[in-house]
Amino acid sequence: MTTDIERRVGNLLDDSQGKGREHRVSSTASVEDGKQFPTSVNNIKPTSKLESDSAKEKLSAELKQKQEAMKGSDGLKAMLAFREQLPAFNVKSGFIKAMTENQVLVVSGETGCGKTTQLPQFILEEEISKLRGADCRIICTQPRRISAISVAARISSERGENLGETVGYQIRLEAKQSAQTRLLFCTTGVLLRQLVQDPQLTGVSHLLVDEIHERGMNEDFLLIILRNLLPQRPDLRLILMSATINADLFSKYFGNAPTLHIPGKTFAVAEFFLEDVLEKTRYNIKSEFENFEGNSRRRRRQQESKKDPLSELFEDVDIDSQYRGYSSSTRKSLEAWSGTQLDLSLVESTIEYICRHEGNGAILVFLTGWDDISKLLDKVKANNYLGDSGKFLVLPLHGSMPTINQREIFDRPPPGKRKIVLATNIAESSITVDDVVYVIDCGKAKETSYDALNKLACLLPSWISKASAHQRRGRAGRVQPGVCYRLYPKIIHDAMLQYQLPEILRTPLQELCLHIKSLQLGTVGSFLAQALQPPDPLAVQNAIELLKTIGALDDMEELTPLGRHLCTLPLDPNIGKMLLMGSIFQCLNPALTIAAALAHRDPFILPINRKEEANDAKKSFAGDSCSDHVALLKAFEGWKDAKRNGAERSFCWDNFLSPVTLQMMDDMRMQFLDLLSDIGFVNKSRGPSAYNQYSQDLEMVCAVLCAGLYPNVVQCKRRGKRTAFYTKEVGKVDIHPGSVNAGVHIFPLPYMVYSEKVKTTSIYIRDSTNISDYALLLFGGNLVPTNTGDGIEMLGGYLHFSASKSVLDLIKKLRGELDKLFNRKIEEPGFDINTEGKGVVAAAVELLHSQVVHH
């Protein structure tokens, strides 16, 4: 018997059939192989081209004349005197000589040596004075946006120019440069995008890649490309800049390129390890297992089965002989110390010790995360001595806390008041608190890793590297000599890794693999095998399999038409697909918003004392959608409305939202829209209404999410009064406590899609959207008939759907039509779905609104 819904859907489908058949999907893709799409990213080439040689000569002469005139000006004399004090100044001629004689040069230099501001400037001055000013194009990459801007600004002022004249910058969605610009600072990501359009880096004379010691994925990726490019560009000069003395790795990678070391210039920072800190503070460490019977170290070892190698190493140390010169209370404390748990009371005592016994100056405490910071803040505020808010200004510093944009962090406190900053890794390189004199280092940081076997991203506190420890210590010596208190034994420090594992070995690789394909760099595997430290082949295989699953790569590992579109979007491939689906299925605005939020960062702030209220605000945005993605969408829409009414500030404050993040999302939406327009998916002249027919239809929005996020699917299984969640890869997972779906026991729909699954203390689904069977059947993975023929399988047989034959047939038919529509649009982006696909889409919407499939 045909149900009402079947009849309605069937009618809608039949209406659309006639038209659909006349326009079979063409087998020839209109997107040609290898064709590179234009993108709206500003070109990093100069905006005007100098046609004739005589014009060039004239310009070169002008540049030289101007530079020499500036050198003699009074305003620049003081600046010059300052520059001459920098250690980099002493290597100027050696640097220029080495750079002239070698194609590749590796420069290492500690903080304060001036390599970032001086070396690019030396090149610029040299080129101009040699009358090559018109021809030179110097690019210097930075890993972070802020440093690209601030370094460019600094050099402009050192040259007595305005930013954007000969020195400029370009970061995503923001640039300051002109036809005169000869030295450009950009983020590594901007250069990598540029390489898609200009693989030869035409016109670039010198390229400096800064901060390569950080071993970020973009920088490691860029180095592979450059090593391949150099033989084709013999005139290009490459300068690699690293903060650590160990430049050998990079030198070897580039055929034993010469290295140049510049000594640093910072104040001395004294260093104390746990044993010394215990002597000073007289703090007694209590064993975590004091309550257990037979508190022996052996016993502890049995209890702590999951100890890390470093903490374990310390278990075997003979405390009494190793620390003979130390007091018995210190030895007792060392005996009780456990590397696995951070002792916040010890941190508190160390802060108190500094405040009571040491001179003025801010204290910077490195902790691992939100929880540590929050708990320590409570402790300090309750402390008899430190709790005096007239004497102490205690500030949390965390990427998701509201204090992140407050001036207080950087400002000098009033006399008699001491600033104490409780920070994560963010204070290691991203945020600099200048007046820090004391650093307390807990020795750990939360670090991502990638478990390729379980296809699982992990975020676990782990011991930092010696290089990080050195960097943290250096934060105390920016304005005067400082002191660093390390809350771990020297033995642990000596056993730390020299460097952190490079990011390319710690993260999923799907976006990188897509990028490699878009640059036509051969097979992914052979290309990545050329990396400084090649990733695990299994991690590469996982990435390729995912790209095949979502249809970005074909069986031959070549880009499909969909894959080529995804290459143009600066997004994770899943999110990019969601955006394309949104534009095809009339949910453009929600797709833009959700894509921007997922690609950038969560706009919800995590305040310290008002967690519950913040959670409630997020939940109220979600309404009854059971979706974190809808919460993001509604929050953004609310902000846009509030902004129109001039109520932005109070709206953000009341709803625990970050205005900075929301603004960035808004800008990113514009960029995505431009890119969709470039690839023909959106015709801007038709106005937003042409692409948003279903934008208010949450079922359709969730279906689009499903289309993009697949195969990130979770099964919701009723377990009595609660629901348990399962994934194909790792089995049982939990909803992250910060999700609007946390604490919900019963869900209206049987599945969730998610954008991120991370193992911390448990395996958590961070943001989820509850979806129906229909959403999965119409927009999820391919439908595979079961062996018995009475059902449908998906996700390699992990998901199973059964229904009456008539319903199954209807679904298969509708799905087939939707796929045709999708493929046609992918291959022919200008195709107007409204002319021929309206009926199919309407049928899909009709089905999504009914939820009656049996499991």
Next chain:
DNA sequence: GAGCACTGC
């Protein structure tokens, strides 16, 4: 019964 390192196109 609990939890949210950090960059970037």
